[in-house]
Amino acid sequence: MEIKRLVVFGLGARGNIYATFAKTYPEKFDLVAIIENNPERLDYAKTEYPGARLFADYHAFLLEKIEADIVAVATQDEDHKEHAIAMMAAGYDLLLEKPIANHKEECLEIYEASKRYDRKVIVCHVLRYTPFYSTVKRIIDSGKLGEVITIHASENVGYYHQAHSFIRGPWRNKAQSSPMILAKCCHDMDIIRYLMGEECVSVSSYGDLFYFNEAHAPKGATAYCSDCPHTDCIYKAQTIYTSEVGRFFASYFTTKERTDENILGDLPKTQYDRCVFGCDNDVVDHQVTIMQFAKGKTACHTMTAFSKEIYRDLKVHGTKAELVGVVEKNSIEIRYFGGETEKITVDISAANVGGHMGGDYFMMNSLYRALNGEVAEGVTFLDVSIDSHLMSFAAEESRMNNGGTCKINK
Ligand SMILES: NC(=O)c1ccc[n+]([C@@H]2O[C@H](COP(=O)([O-])OP(=O)(O)OC[C@H]3O[C@@H](n4cnc5c(N)ncnc54)[C@H](O)[C@@H]3O)[C@@H](O)[C@H]2O)c1
Structure with missing residues (x-):
């Protein structure tokens, strides 16, 4: 089977898995380009994926007309419509992160575009x-x-x-x-x-x-867990984010190493410190x-x-x-x-x-087979x-x- 050329659009948590797969299995994928508008992540890409061409703006990428077999669209949900349609209009097939889009009309627009441009779209139903x-x-x-x-x-x-x-x-x-x-x-x-x-x-x-909701808030509960007298509440943010299972999620409010000290230092008064019975x-x-x-x-x-x-x-x-x-x-x-x-x-x-009980890894392998015209379990x-x-x-x-x-x- 041939090596397939991959572009990663959005080098966040998901995009990085696809880029890592290509780096780990160069005999399967050649990571030809990365489109990422966060300067820190672009810097990371420079050292981590030196062979890929880097773009901060997808319009600049499109002007270069880089040849690729698949573009992995791994930007946030609300951007999928714009990004997926722009890539398909330029002739690229897609590996598109789920959800396809947040609203039914947008999903149908992407579907219609895939038919109009005759493009293949594989959704990451890992x-x-x-x-x-x-x-x-x-x-x-x-x-x-x-x-x-x-x-x-x-x-x-x-x-x-x-x-x-x-x-x-x-x-x-x-x-x-x-x-x-x-x-x-x-x-x-x-x-x-x-x-x-x-x-x-x-x-x-x-x-x-x-x-x-508010009806279930314990008496005297405060807006933020860090002020709350209910220190034994099972939803107390400080307990959850320093627990074995919850520590992973602390990356949403701290970029530091996830030690108890850093988590407890950065958590107070963030949205993740809010009482679960008083949020929006x-x-x-x-x-x-x-x-x-x-x-x-x-x-x-x-x-x-x-x-x-x-x-x-x-x-x-x-x-x-x-x-x-x-x-x-x-x-x-x-x-x-x-x-x-x-x-x-x-x-x-x-x-x-990757993760998902092997789903990420096996999806990339199936994608590779599908792009080579082989039987590819799971791919639709x-x-x-x-x-x-x-x-x-x-x-x-x-x-x-x-x-x-x-x-x-x-
Ligand atoms: N398949 C799954 O099981 C699964 C699991 C988690 C998340 N997701 C989905 O994957 C997608 C990405 O999630 P994530 O957690 O990796 O998000 P993320 O925020 O970590 O990554 C998105 C990346 O896209 C970049 N980006 C945004 N707009 C851009 C633009 N205009 N140009 C270039 N780069 C841009 C951001 O800077 C960021 O690095 C979402 O749609 C999410 O719902 C899927």
């Missing part, structure tokens, strides 16, 4: 490339489960992750970012659609912001979505903030067996009706770049990927109408 979901898909395709009739999936966000990202952080407010069912769950919608192998035709959804959040803390597929099969998805850990679990019910698994544990059980139970532990040890293009977003938008519309059925029309 979960479908994880060894866990790839194994599940292979099991379904093998027929071991019989015909799949129902899927039940849940996304357990984790109480501290909810507090950081969806109460205090960037995805807390629907108007400023997008509804929870898109921001957090478009991966799940994609997986359910992928495993079912059929289009979803209608959706009903219920959900609410039940707990993280409006995205839901729980939501249940039920889906009907083209041939009458069904699926149900539960999103909840209320879990000790971050994990997803999955049940696939077929006519001959049921499959039960927990993604983060890489464990799968196939319970054959009238037979034994088969236990499978999925191996993700090969994944040495925008005509399929957009379904997950339409399912999410339909779920939100239904939720706003107290569960009223919402049909999906592409």
Whole structure:
């Protein structure tokens, strides 16, 4: 297979994973250019990726007409429409970060542009490339489960992750970012659609912001955790950001090394120090979505903030067996009706770049194969990927109408 030329547009957390993959596997990708408008990150790119041409402005990049096989658009959600369409208009195929865009109309505009410019767009639905979901898909395709009739999936966000990202952080407010069912769950919608192998035709959804509001603030709670007398509150920012699981998120308010001292020094009076019962959040803390597929099969998805850990679990019910698994544990059980139970532990040890239980690493490998015209497990293009977003938008519309059925029309 040939080396493929990669451009990274937006060298942030995600873009850096794609650039690192190219650096680690030069026999697969040649990182020909990076477009990044943050001067510090451009400096980092100079030393980390010396072979790539660097651009602070994408218009300057376009003027150079650099040849590339794929542009990874990894800028922020609200910029995807402008950046994706500009790149496609210039003739580039895309690896586009999810969500495609924050609003349905923008997603459809990107989809229309991909058809107009005849460009291929692969959306970074990284979960479908994880060894866990790839194994599940292979099991379904093998027929071991019989015909799949129902899927039940849940996304357990984790109480501290909810507090950081969806109460205090960037995805807390629907108007400023997008509804929870898109921001957090478009991966799940994609997986359910992928495993079912059929289009979803209608959706009903219920959900609410039940707990993280003023009505649940303990008496005497203050605006900032750093002033609050409730020192044993489980949502206390100082406790979360110095915990083993929450320390990772401290990079949102400190650029220093994440020691207790630096975190506790930089946290007070930032948005991440705010009381979880007194923020400007409006995205839901729980939501249940039920889906009907083209041939009458069904699926149900539960999103909840209320879990000790971050994990997803999955049940696939077929006519001959049921499959039960927990993604983060890489464990799968196939319970054959009238037979034994088969236990499978999925191996993700090969994944040495990125995260998402191997999803980032295996996505880049699938991308490489797809660009070489080989069979590439998991890869689909925008005509399929957009379904997950339409399912999410339909779920939100239904939720706003107290569960009223919402049909999906592409
Ligand atoms: N696939 C997944 O599972 C997954 C996970 C996390 C985030 N995301 C998505 O990936 C995207 C990027 O997220 P991130 O966490 O890497 O964000 P980030 O803010 O770390 O990175 C974005 C980068 O784009 C750069 N940028 C912004 N505008 C630019 C412009 N006009 N020209 C050049 N550079 C520009 C920024 O300076 C920044 O370095 C988002 O859409 C996010 O929702 C996807």
